[in-house]
Amino acid sequence: MEIWNEAKECMSRDEMTALQSARLRKTVSNVYHNVKFYRRKMQEMGIEPGDIRGIEDIEKLPFTTKDDLRDNYPFGLFAVPKTEIVRIHASSGTTGKPTVVGYTRKDIDTWCECVARSLTMAGLGKDDIIQVAYGYGLFTGGLGAHYGVEHLGATVVPMSTGSTKKLINMMIDFEVTGLMCTPSYLMHIAEVMEEMGVLDQIKLKATINGAEPWTEAMRNQIEEKLHVKAFDIYGLSELMGPGVANDCAFHKGMHIYEDYFYPEIIDPNTKEHLEDNVTGELILTNLNKEGMPLLRYRTRDLTSITHETCECGRTNARLSRFKGRSDDMLIIRGVNVFPSQIETALLSLDETTPNYQIIVDREGALDTLMVKVEVDEKFFSDEIRELEKLEKKISYAIQQMIGLATKVKLVEPKSIERSVGKAKRVIDNRKFD
Amino acid sequence: MALKQLSVFLENREGRLEDLFQVFGENSIQIHSFSLAESSEYGILRLIVSNPEKAKDALKAVDFSASLTDVVAVRLPGGFDSLKSVTDAVTSNYNIEYMYVLSTEPGQQAIVFKIKDVAEVEKSLEEKGFELIN
């Protein structure tokens, strides 16, 4: 199994800590002197660059949030003169202003390096032909993946998003071996291939999928249908783009490129550090970025981390499969509850569809939790007794998952309020004031 | 041949029965009989209708949860006074899960019931001279 950059990906912990410390010091000094936002924040907190002696001091630094990026629209967080910026990406803001990211030439090189590491992890190399079916444009997916493939030395086919049939025909004609796209688009491609009856004509070895959450079940489905290995890539435009972390052939979490991105896991409420293997919010710090380095960016993504050396030989820490977003977290009777846990419990039962809604209320001083589940014809019974049994079974499964007693209410199909096709998952009727 | 009963899940929500009858009207579905079982939160409406398959599809198209269940429908030769002869004929092996009236017309009285192993129960009823309704 190939490793793109063994020196960095298999570095001993001591060496990595030394490298991270040196890079953090440099980054902090850079933003303190060149970004007004960070200088003001650090001054308010009474910290100077000299107080950061090593990576262990990272907790002293301020957090950065998505709102900070919006407030400094467009170029307020750039740490270099505009003449040094060679590319800009932006994410469309569903609420308010877009967030803008700027890259220097060296930042683009770093990004290429990261994507090349990911592609190598997926078993792809310079002999491969890789289709990139992320959107090209302001979104980081398309161009980020594109230049990474070129840096690897493989052949890139810049499909972007468009006709699926054209993509499949080219995949067959060019004997494409690698594909980068979102997991949901890959599911769609597989369906169209099935309709076209061409599943046996493809030469695909690996797919690299990211930019949206997906599950192990989806991975298994994709691998089975397409006879490929499917890999999970993580990235976010605020920090760089796709290629912050990727899983190796052992699929035991995504290796994060620690020489460029320093990961912390915190309790989203107390903001304190959590131990390895405990789920919390992922915080990332750019360690070697010039254009727009971010300190302790709150990703809102929920995951856990392990620093154990992987079977593949890499020492880069691994992030577990993402469990949801901390924005969605509910605190019910002092227990952290994520809608994704309830979804997992429902999916573990054959009888249920994951069409649910969580309703939190307060009776007196006690929080109550009710989960509405839509009745599907698959498990609909004509006997009340059977339906009551089902309610108990669902309630038990949820209780096992979150540790709280839950009332389950069966409701009619499609009766859960939907906005633009998506069900509203949480209704919190409690008043906090 | 068992009779197909249409079973519909109904939340205790205003207007749902009206919606259901409207679907039946639009699709010319006639109701021969029905019974409603309910808990505090929801109910199950069990119906014998003219075209159960069509009724089920029409309901599903407007997001009702509906299914078809095999039930036994049997004529009572001596009116409702002869109910015991039916239950005697079937309950030696199984429990009747639920039961309701299909027809009260004099001389044509009939009931519907749900029981395990419909085919076997129907066979034994026929052997004992009961008239089944399909």
Ligand SMILES: [Zn+2]
């Ligand atoms: Zn590994």
